Structures are given as structure tokens and as C-alpha cells.
Amino acid sequence: MAEKDIDSARTSQQDADPKAAKGNARQPLIVRMGGIRAVLAFAFNVTMSLALIAVFPIVALWPFGKTHHPTVEIHDEADVLQTEPLADELQRLTFRRKVHVAVLTVRGSDIVNLNDEVLKYARKHSDTDVPWISQSNSNYWSDGLVIFAVAP
Secondary structure, eight states: OHHHHHHHHHHHHHHHOHHHHHHHSOOOHHHHTTOHHHHHHHHHHHHHHHHHHHHHHHHHHSGGGOOBOOEEEEEETTSOSOHHHHHHHHHTOOBSSOOEEEEEEOOOSOOSOHHHHHHHHHHHOOOSSSOSBOSSOTTSBOTTEEEEEEOO
16 A cells, blocks of 8 residues: 555656656657757767778879979079079979979160060060960960069
8 A cells, every 4th residue: 555655656756847847757868968059069979080091092193292303594684693503492393283484684774664574575585494475375474484573
């Protein structure tokens, strides 16, 4: 009889307190896994890990690791450069692809537009090691050409 009273007391207590009844029931899977935030964080971490693993071969095979030393030509029209040390230092640079570096100093203190002066020099002097102006389209510079121009 005492056991009957205890069971009826528990039943009446569970009816009065719905939280106590929930404690006995099994919780949803998402709650047992730590909540929606934890599940989304886990899914994000797995997705990012798989993406990094997939991208690794592309990065390893891409030409980022390749180094090319440029060919260098110096046209010191203003006689202000030390050409030998400058050429040595420029040849130590590294690029991802083949590059030709041209250094030009232009005489004159009345230069208004340095770009125009370099273009005039390029059109007038075709004796450069590599053509400065594109042979396929004369409105553009050659591909792979870097020009350092100075008007002291």
C-alpha cells in the first residue's frame, strides 16, 4: 500500500510539473549532439577541411614555386647609373614567369610626360634586346616586359 501511495504521488507530481516528465523522456538527437550551433560548426569544419584537401594538389602543381630570373637591359641616356651593379641586382630578382626588365634614363629637365618620352624612345630605338612594343598590336607594350624609366 505504501508503494501505491508513492507511485500515485510521483504521477501527481509529474502532472503538476511537466519538466519532471521531460527528464524521463528521451531528448531529441540535435540536443544530445550539443545543439544546432555545435552541429553547424562541426559541419562547417568538415566542409572546410575537405575543401583544403581538395585545393592542396592545385596549389602544389601551380607555378607559384617556380622562379625565373629576368633578362636585363639598361639604356642610360642621362649617364647617371652604375650599370654593372644595377644589372647584377636586377638579375637577382625572381618572377613566376619569364620577364625582361628594361631600365631607361631620359635626358632633359623639361620633360612633362615621362610615359610619352619612353614611348618615343621605344619607337625610335629598335636596337633593344627584346622589342618593347608589341609586334602584334603597336598600341601595346610587349608581354613580359617591365620598364623602369627615370628622368633625373
